[in-house]
Amino acid sequence: MNKIYASYNNIISSLGFDSEIVVQNIQDKNSGLQLIEDKAILSQPFYSSIINSKDLYANFKTLGIEGDFTRLEHMMISSLSKVIGEAKIPINNRVGLIISTTKGNVDVLDKNSRFSKERAYLSVLGRVIKEALGFKKEAIVVSNACVSGVLSIAIAKRYINQGVYDNVFIVSGDIVTEFIITGFNSFQALSNEPCKPYDKNRSGVNIGEVAASILVTKDTNALSKEAVVVLGEGSSNDANHISGPSRTGEGLCRSVKSAIKESNITFNDIDYISAHGTATLFNDETEAIAFNRLGLNKVPLNSLKGYFGHTLGASGLVETIVGMHSLQNNTLYTSLGFSELGVSKPLNIITETTSRKLDTFLKTASGFGGCNTAVLFQKVK
Amino acid sequence: MEVLKQELKENIIEQLNLEDITVEDIADNDVLFGDGLGLDSIDALELIVMLDKNYGIKLTDPKEGRAIFGSIEVMAKYITEHRTK
Amino acid sequence: MNTKYYIKSFCQIKDNKISLNKSVIYKNEDTLDxxxxxxxxxxxxxxNYPKFFKMDGLSKLAFLASEVLLSREKINTEEENNIAIVFSNKSSSLDTDKKHQESIQDKDNYYPSPAVFVYTLPNICIGEISIxxxxHSENSFFIFDSFNAEYLLEYTKSLLSTNKAKEVLCGWVEFNGIEYEAFLYLVSKEGTIAHTKQEIIKLYNT
Known part of the structure; x- marks a missing residue:
């Protein structure tokens, strides 16, 4: 089987419109989270990381792409067009498009939206992105809760190995809407301060928004400087509860084992874990249990939710991209918001940005529906 | 209090879609969560919404809910003492 | 890579009828929504599964279609059963999305329901079946304009050939609030119908 690589990438977020700028902000411990007072979204103020619309639309204008696009489409097209431009791969029948999102253009369901309700269909979102950027084949839309972004990398790899495509572009995105915020609020899951993954005083999630894009390829001539090999991947369901994570971390453990098995490396080879760390009581506790069961409790680990908030279907992809830059820069980035361990099992949370020779990292994510995904990445040798 | 208990049983069956359970099946002191009616964490959140909507009681700590939702008896007592509508 | 895979069984739910391997096993002549x-x-x-009544429309549809196929498999839940679930549809969870949206439309007086919100993701139905x-298997939920045999075929082949799954339950589960259609099939080393694009399309269209 071919080696499959994750290569050119982009992040559109409140920390910048370019992966390098975003990573520099993370290096400097700048968070995109801020207190939002917007009664059209929630009656009380909430913490979130929101992209500045004026900057987004100004940036979009420079692309010269015409059409009547939603906010999310602006984000996705801005992000993906940049990656296509850098990768210099001609879009033909051998190039696939994956779109990963949980809720897509759900904001058009609001009675005040000027867009037709048709735009809420994820397949319509797929068609809009496909046509705006000139893809030839029908988009594969992945909507698998909060693992969507990282699962999409596994899916791209699988389609390339099946010979369906040589290259797959993934764009992942979700936006902050009244729909999402009121929903998480009804779950009493929102924190009223910047989130604190794994911390003793953590009190829930912040929801954020990003669009992120990446090229997945088997072509060694299409590698960016921070490109990585997708060593192995796996997904597993907790088979326990549709919203609460398994108390034993069963699905997460199994997904990591599946990824390890495929990659032919050992647990000792993992230099860094980019974990899910939503800062809810149960999620972080479950991860601690799973990583201890796997003997990974000494591996440096962070959650990037303190920078972006939980960006739902896009979180796994944006965090993978930061992880790639982490390897490239041989730097472990601080798990922002953490000060004192608040899970029942030990974890090696990164508390200071540290230079360290890095070769291999593990990205994990978990989501509603009991889904868990793990992917292992390694520097290109 | 008896009227409130009856109302609670009806609302719980309706709100939590307990299709095969009747008001007569729920005794005032039956445990609602775990082995009792088999309610789970989403049901607990749903009951918190019900307290707010029907009785004007706002709970912000789900753990607090667990104690209040011990049984119909306990719930009725708490509602009687704290209701604002 | 050379192992041959077959469609072991398939189930359709549409037009007030449920069929298993082309035979109608349930139908209702009444006009029902x-x-x-x-x-x-x-x-x-x-x-006997009281949780069924708590599910949204999409989950009920996916659950029942899966039940028709998996209940015949005599699955022992104490043992490892590596059956991956790969579903697809057009409307995602749109019916439930609309319910949640309606519940928050009146900004001064709203009580969004967590039990509704949790179903505003299409893959929740996969979780229900997994439970x-x-x-503890591989899951994925895809959204397409219409039934896409080729994408499902290749993804399923990938899961089987890389030993990520022993069998795959896959297909189409669509519910938009009014119209519904389920077409699920179980891909396995056993069976008589070849696991090919042509056969999948043929079965889907019957």
């Missing part, structure tokens, strides 16, 4: 139809069908199969049969 989807939710009444699926509940009546559930009752007729005598499945029932204790399947």
């Amino acid at each position: 989807f939710l009444d139809f699926i509940k009546t069908a559930y009752r007729s199969f005598e499945i 029932k049969y204790k399947l």
Whole structure:
């Protein structure tokens, strides 16, 4: 089987419109989270990381792409067009498009939206992105809760190995809407301060928004400087509860084992874990249990939710991209918001940005529906 | 209090879609969560919404809910003492 | 890579009928809306699973279609059963999305329901089936304009050939609030119908 690589990438977020700028902000411990007072979204103020619309639309204008696009489409097209431009791969029948999102253009369901309700269909979102950027084949839309972004990398790899495509572009995105915020609020899951993954005083999630894009390829001539090999991947369901994570971390453990098995490396080879760390009581506790069961409790680990908030279907992809830059820069980035361990099992949370020779990292994510995904990445040798 | 208990049983069956359970099946002191009616964490959140909507009681700590939702008896007592509508 | 895979069984739910391997196993001549139809069908199969009544329309549809196929497999939930679940549809969870949106439309007086919100993700139905049969397996939910045999075929082949799954339950589960259609099939080393694009399309269209 071919080696499959994750290569050119982009992040559109409140920390910048370019992966390098975003990573520099993370290096400097700048968070995109801020207190939002917007009664059209929630009656009380909430913490979130929101992209500045004026900057987004100004940036979009420079692309010269015409059409009547939603906010999310602006984000996705801005992000993906940049990656296509850098990768210099001609879009033909051998190039696939994956779109990963949980809720897509759900904001058009609001009675005040000027867009037709048709735009809420994820397949319509797929068609809009496909046509705006000139893809030839029908988009594969992945909507698998909060693992969507990282699962999409596994899916791209699988389609390339099946010979369906040589290259797959993934764009992942979700936006902050009244729909999402009121929903998480009804779950009493929102924190009223910047989130604190794994911390003793953590009190829930912040929801954020990003669009992120990446090229997945088997072509060694299409590698960016921070490109990585997708060593192995796996997904597993907790088979326990549709919203609460398994108390034993069963699905997460199994997904990591599946990824390890495929990659032919050992647990000792993992230099860094980019974990899910939503800062809810149960999620972080479950991860601690799973990583201890796997003997990974000494591996440096962070959650990037303190920078972006939980960006739902896009979180796994944006965090993978930061992880790639982490390897490239041989730097472990601080798990922002953490000060004192608040899970029942030990974890090696990164508390200071540290230079360290890095070769291999593990990205994990978990989501509603009991889904868990793990992917292992390694520097290109 | 008896009227409130009856109302609670009806609302719980309706709100939590307990299709095969009747008001007569729920005794005032039956445990609602775990082995009792088999309610789970989403049901607990749903009951918190019900307290707010029907009785004007706002709970912000789900753990607090667990104690209040011990049984119909306990719930009725708490509602009687704290209701604002 | 050379192992041959087959469609072991398949189930369709549409037009007030449920069929297994082309034979109608349940039909209801009454004019029922989807939710009444699926509940009546559930009752007729005598499945004792109270959680069914808490599910949204999409999950009820996916659950019952899966039940038709998996109940025949005599799955022992104490043992490892590596059956992956790969579903697809057009409308995602749109019916439930609209319910949640309606519940928050009046900004001064709203009580959004967590039990509704949790179903505003299409893959929740995969979770429901995984819980029932204790399947700690690979999951994916895809959205397409219409049934896409080729994408499903290749993804399923990938899961099987890389030993990520021993069998794959896959297909189409669509519910938009009014119209519904389920077409699920179980891909396995056993069976007689070849696991090919042509066969999948043929079965889907019957």
